[in-house]
Amino acid sequence: MEMGKSLVVALAVVVAAMAVVKADDVPITDKDLESEESMWSLYQRWRHVYGAASSSPRDLADKGSRFEVFKKNARYIHDFNRKKGMSYKLGLNKFADLTLEEFTAKYTGAKPGPITGLKNGTGSPPLAAVAGDAPPAWDWREHGAVTRVKDQGPCGSCWAFSVVEAVEGINAIMTGNLLTLSEQQVLDCSGAGDCSGGYTSYAFDYAVSNGITLDQCFSPPTTGENYFYYPAYEAVQEPCRFDPVCNSLI
Structure with missing residues (x-):
């Protein structure tokens, strides 16, 4: 059960982190994660790019909790991108200050x-649908x-x-x-x-x-x-x- 939950969480974070625009608009470096001050600076740069388009609340009272969510997502993205052999990279986009629950509630409706x-009533596709050689990729x-x-x-x-x-x-x-x-x-x-x-x-x-x-x-x-x-x-x-x-x- 725990493994299944982890896979769901990882998938949702991956989906939420895939950038609609270029992922390098707000790049993350090791230096950005060194302290609260450097992370806050990263958050402010992100808000400058995505604040108006973000799907989360933008009022000042919510800014502190949004920052906490943002930090977790930024660390996840940075750690993922340092892994070897991955076929894709993650980046900060307008979903970066949403929790898993918020993203799921808003975008998986x-x-x-x-x-x-x-239609053939057999529970299996007709033979014509599976015959022939499929290309390795399409x-x-x-x-x-x-x-x-x-x-x-x-x-x-x-x-x-x-x-x-x-x-x-x-x-x-x-x-x-x-x-x-x-x-x-x-x-x-x-x-x-x-x-x-x-x-x-x-x-x-x-x-x-x-x-x-x-x-x-x-x-x-x-x-x-x-x-x-x-x-x-x-x-x-x-x-x-x-x-x-x-x-x-x-």
Whole structure:
């Protein structure tokens, strides 16, 4: 049980530490970890880069507890990067002052839905699905089936993002046309969840029945406070305002 817990903690820290932007924006050195003063200086440099984008509270009363969390994460990242033979490096990003519990609550909001079997009813994939020689590696980013990195912001809408990205990918694989689709539509209109989490299975059902419009067609209010994330995503749930005149992907 303890080993399993350790693996979960390590995985969550790795996910939280993978930088959305360049990891060397706030580098960590041995000198930074020498004292409280040097660690505080590192924290201040990090706040200068990520303070406005961080998902944790930014009020002064919370600053001390945020610093304690930041120190633990910074030490973990620094120790990990000193290990030999690792295939990747970690870096300080906007999640660096979040605890495991905070990160999990905010960014792992997908809820289990109904379990359905394969259509052939055997519990195993059909032979055609497993026949043939698979390449040793395959990266769909290199084959035009993955859109740019997106940011769900301070909204537990990972369930909507995962469904939209899956639909974008399979459409690109089948048609050769990579489209950027609207997470905001799925968040607002599918009924599958909200910013506290949701059900991917129901969101897929919505996509099958209604389609997902192009991201650029789902325009937010011009006064939306969170418009900066990227066009047509606001990081808050709004009343459904889908315009069927704009083309949808079915």
